[in-house]
Amino acid sequence: MSGEDRQSQLAREHKERQARRAEQASKAKRNTFIGAGAAVVAVVGGVIAASTLMGGGEKEPLAAQTPAPSESASTPAAPDLTASAKPGATTCEYRKDTTGSPTKFVGYPPKKPNLKLKTMTITTNHGDIVIDLVTSATPCTVNSLAFLAKKNFYDGTKCHRLATPENSGLGLLQCGDPQAKADGKNSTDGQGSSGYVFNDENLGGLSYGRGTVALAQAPDAANQNGSQFWISYSNETAQLDSGPAYTPFGTVSKGMEIIDKIAAGGWITNEADITGDGGSHAPKIPVLIKDVKLS
Numbered sequence: 001m002s003g004e005d006r007q008s009q010l011a012r013e014h015k016e017r018q019a020r021r022a023e024q025a026s027k028a029k030r031n032t033f034i035g036a037g038a039a040v041v042a043v044v045g046g047v048i049a050a051s052t053l054m055g056g057g058e059k060e061p062l063a064a065q066t067p068a069p070s071e072s073a074s075t076p077a078a079p080d081l082t083a084s085a086k087p088g089a090t091t092c093e094y095r096k097d098t099t100g101s102p103t104k105f106v107g108y109p110p111k112k113p114n115l116k117l118k119t120m121t122i123t124t125n126h127g128d129i130v131i132d133l134v135t136s137a138t139p140c141t142v143n144s145l146a147f148l149a150k151k152n153f154y155d156g157t158k159c160h161r162l163a164t165p166e167n168s169g170l171g172l173l174q175c176g177d178p179q180a181k182a183d184g185k186n187s188t189d190g191q192g193s194s195g196y197v198f199n200d201e202n203l204g205g206l207s208y209g210r211g212t213v214a215l216a217q218a219p220d221a222a223n224q225n226g227s228q229f230w231i232s233y234s235n236e237t238a239q240l241d242s243g244p245a246y247t248p249f250g251t252v253s254k255g256m257e258i259i260d261k262i263a264a265g266g267w268i269t270n271e272a273d274i275t276g277d278g279g280s281h282a283p284k285i286p287v288l289i290k291d292v293k294l295s
Contacts, residue, residue, distance in 0.1 A: 090115070092140035094196040097226060102188055104178035105195030106151040113143035120145060120213075120250060122154075122175075123291040126262070129231070129255030131213050133294070137202040138249040141215060141225065142294065145249070148194060148227055149292040156290070158182035160189040161230075162267040162283035171234020173259055174216055175289060176227045182282040184268030189280030193226035200225065206248035209238035211256060214246040233259040262287055 094108045113135075120131040120142075135142045148154060160180035163170040179192030200223050206212050209232060216228040225247055232238075233256065240246070252259070265285035 090139050092143050092198065094140075094144070094198045097193060097195055097197045097224075102179040102192040103195040104153065104192065106148065106153055108196055109144050109147035113139040114146060115139055117142050117146055117294045119253075119295055120149075121291075121293045121295070122255075122289060123293075124258065125286070125288040125290065126258045127255060129258055130253050131250040132253045133250040134202065134206065134248070137205050138247060139201070140198055141201050141247050141249045144194075144198060144225075144227075145229075145292070146294040149294055152291075153178060153194065153227065154289045154292040156288070158282075159262075159287035159289070160280055160282055162263065162281060163230075164263060164267065165234060165236045167267060167269075167281055169236065169239070170232075171210075171236045171263065172230040172232045173262055173283065173287065174228060174230040175287070176216070176229050178227065180280070182280075182286065184270045184280070184282040185272055186270070186280065187272040189270065189282070190228075193228060195226075197224045197226055199223040200245075201247045202249065203244040203247065204241075206251070207238050208232055208240045208244075208246070208248065209235040211252045212237070212248050213250045213252060214248040217246065231259055233263050261285065 090113055091111045092109065092113055093111070097103065115135055117135050118133055120133055122129040122131070133142050154176065157175065157178050158180050159173050159175035160177050160182040161172075161174035163172045163174065165171055174190070177190055177192040178194075180186065180189040182189060206214075208214060212232045214230060214232070215225045216230050217224045217226070222245065229249075230246075231252060262283045262285050265283060267281045268284055270280040270282065
C-alpha cells in the first residue's frame, strides 16, 4: 500500500470512529427526556429546580423514546411553523427511532393527516380527560396520536411521571411510555415509545402553563417526538416558554380536577432511574389509561 493510500485509509477510519461516537452520544441524550427539562428550568428565567424531599420525592424527572422499521433514515429540515396546515397540501414524515430504547412498534402513521380532528379523550381509571386540539398547527402530531389511538397503543399504559415544583421546578403528569411500570422502581420508565420519531410543530404557539398538553422529548434533541406526552397542571411549567422545545398540541377542556388530585397525592422517588436525573418519579396515586380516542 502506498503512503497516499495509507493516509486515505486512516482518514476514513478516523471519520468512521467520529460517526460512531456521535451516534453513541445521540443515544445517551435521547435517554434523558423532558424531565431533563428540569435542568433547563434551572436556567430559564434564573429559576433553580428544587431537589429537596417533599411529599415523598426528591431529585428531578425526565422521559425518553424508541426504535423500529423505517421509511427514512435521514432527518428532514424542520417544518415552517408559521403557517397553518392546509387540506391536501400537508404531508407528514415519520422516521425510525434509532436510539435503541424500549419500544412497542405498531407501524407508521399515514403521511396524509386528518385535519378535521378536534378533540382527544383520554379515559383513565379516574375518569375522562378531554383535550381541545390545535390540529391546524400540529397536523403531524395529531395524526400520530390518532394512529396510535386506533391501534390501541395507549390502552393499559400507566402515566409514569409526576413532576412537581418541589421535585423538578415543573408541574406536569407524563404518560405514553408503553413499557412503563410506574412503580418508582423500574429503571427504564420514561424511555419507551412507538418506534418512530417526527418533527417538532407549533413551538412557541402555546404557553406551557396550566392546561397545556405537549409532546415529551429530550430538550437538546429537536425533531425527535414519539408517543410520550405530558399535561401541565401548574403555571410553573410556563417557565419553559422562553425556550420552547416541546410541541404543544392542545389544552385540557375537561378533567383538570383529575390531574390536580394526582398531583396532590405526591410522588414516589425512583432511585433506579437510569438517567440519574429522575424522569420516572411515579405518582403515588396510579394513573391507568384505559382508552384514547380522537374525534
